[in-house]
Amino acid sequence: xxxxxxxWITVYCxxxxxxxxxxxxxxxxxxxxxxxxxxxxxxKYVLIDNIAKIEHTLRKISTNSNFLKAESxxxxxxxxSAELRKHDKxxxxxxxxxxKEPEKQEINEGWFAxxxxxxxxxxxxxxxxxxxxxxxxxxxxxxxxxxRARAENTLALVSEVDALIFDLRNNGGGSAEMVQLIxxxxxxxxxxxxxxxxxxxxxxxEFWTFDKINGVKKPNLPLYILTSKHTFSAAExxxxxxxxxxxxxxxxEQTKGGANPWQYFELGDGFRAAIPIAKAVNPxxxxxxxxxxxxxxxxxxxxxxxxxxxxxALIEIKKSADNKYQIKDIDAKLAELAELSRNKxxxxxx
Numbered sequence: 001x002x003x004x005x006x007x008w009i010t011v012y013c014x015x016x017x018x019x020x021x022x023x024x025x026x027x028x029x030x031x032x033x034x035x036x037x038x039x040x041x042x043x044k045y046v047l048i049d050n051i052a053k054i055e056h057t058l059r060k061i062s063t064n065s066n067f068l069k070a071e072s073x074x075x076x077x078x079x080x081s082a083e084l085r086k087h088d089k090x091x092x093x094x095x096x097x098x099x100k101e102p103e104k105q106e107i108n109e110g111w112f113a114x115x116x117x118x119x120x121x122x123x124x125x126x127x128x129x130x131x132x133x134x135x136x137x138x139x140x141x142x143x144x145x146x147x148r149a150r151a152e153n154t155l156a157l158v159s160e161v162d163a164l165i166f167d168l169r170n171n172g173g174g175s176a177e178m179v180q181l182i183x184x185x186x187x188x189x190x191x192x193x194x195x196x197x198x199x200x201x202x203x204x205x206e207f208w209t210f211d212k213i214n215g216v217k218k219p220n221l222p223l224y225i226l227t228s229k230h231t232f233s234a235a236e237x238x239x240x241x242x243x244x245x246x247x248x249x250x251x252x253e254q255t256k257g258g259a260n261p262w263q264y265f266e267l268g269d270g271f272r273a274a275i276p277i278a279k280a281v282n283p284x285x286x287x288x289x290x291x292x293x294x295x296x297x298x299x300x301x302x303x304x305x306x307x308x309x310x311x312x313a314l315i316e317i318k319k320s321a322d323n324k325y326q327i328k329d330i331d332a333k334l335a336e337l338a339e340l341s342r343n344k345x346x347x348x349x350x
Contacts, residue, residue, distance in 0.1 A: 092274035115141040133158030136167040140174035163222040163313040173233025188219035223248035224309040228302035231255040252305035259290035
C-alpha cells in the first residue's frame with residue numbers, strides 16, 4: 001500500500017484514452033463532460049464532506065455564460081479548473097488532442113520531467129558571510145538514484161555551516177520521499193514527519209526520517225525556512241513538519257494551502273482531471289495545512305524574508321561563536337544589513 005501511495009504522490013498515473021478529432025465542443029458534450037467529472041469526484045475525492053459543495057459548483061458551472069459560450073475544449077478545461085480550485089487548489093481539468101503524437105501535444109511539461117531536467121530543482125547553494133548556508137530550490141523531485149545524489153551533493157556543500165536557510169518561496173512541491181531524505185539530515189533519532197490517508201484504500205501510510213544518510217546529521221543546527229504565498233504542496237509539508245516538530249523557524253508569508261495528493265483520471269474525449277485522492281495527517285496536529293496554508297513564525301513580505309532570516313541567523317550564531325574572526329565577520333554583516341535597511345527606509349520616506 002505504501003508503494004502505491006508514494007506513486008500517487010510523486011508520479012503521474014498512466015493514461016489510456018481514445019483519440020479525439022478537434023478542439024470544438026458542443027452542448028451535449030459539455031453536459032457529458034460535467035457528468036463524468038462529477039462521478040469521478042464523488043467516487044474518488046478524499047474530502048468527502050466537501051463533495052456536496054463541489055457538486056453544487058458543477059451545477060452552477062452548467063449555467064455559467066462563459067461555460068455555455070466556450071467553443072474550445074482548452075477553454076472549457078480552464079473554466080472548470082478555475083471553479084474547482086476554489087474548493088481544492090490541486091484540482092485540474094486538462095484537455096489533450098490525442099490525435100497528435102505526445103511530443104506534439106500542446107500541454108505543459110510534467111512537473112517531475114522538469115525537475116529531472118533541471119537539477120532536481122536545486123537552483124542555488126551558497127555560504128553567506130558569517131558561515132551561514134543558503135539553499136534555494138523550486139521543487140522536490142521524486143526520489144531515485146540521480147535525485148538522491150543531487151540532494152546529497154547539495155547538502156554536502158553546507159555540511160560545515162553554523163546555520164542554514166532553506167528558501168522555499170518559489171517551491172511548488174513534489175515528492176514526499178524527497179522531503180523525507182532532506183529532513184533526515186536534521187534529526188538525530190528516527191522521527192515521524194507526516195502521514196497520508198488514502199480514501200481509495202482506506203489506509204494511512206507513515207513517513208519517517210531515514211535511519212541512514214550519506215553525510216553528517218545536524219540535529220542541533222539552527223534552521224530557517226523562507227515561505228511565500230507561492231509555496232505549495234510538498235514544500236508546504238516540509239515547512240509544516242519542521243514547524244510543528246519545533247526544528248526550524250519559518251520566515252515569510254502564509255503559504256498557498258494544498259495538502260491533498262492527487263491523481264489523474266480520464267473523463268473521455270481527451271479530457272482528464274487531477275483529483276485529490278489522499279490527505280496529509282500530521283502526527284502532532286492530527287490535521288494539515290489544506291486551504292489555510294502554513295503560518296510563519298515571523299510574518300514578513302516575501303521579498304524581505306531572506307534579509308530577516310539572515311539577521312536572525314547571524315544574531316543566533318554569534319551567541320555561541322568563539323572565533324574572533326567569525327565574530328568580526330558577523331558584526332560587519334549585521335552593520336551592513338542595518339545600513340541597507342536604513343537606506344531603504346529613507347528612500348521610502350522621500
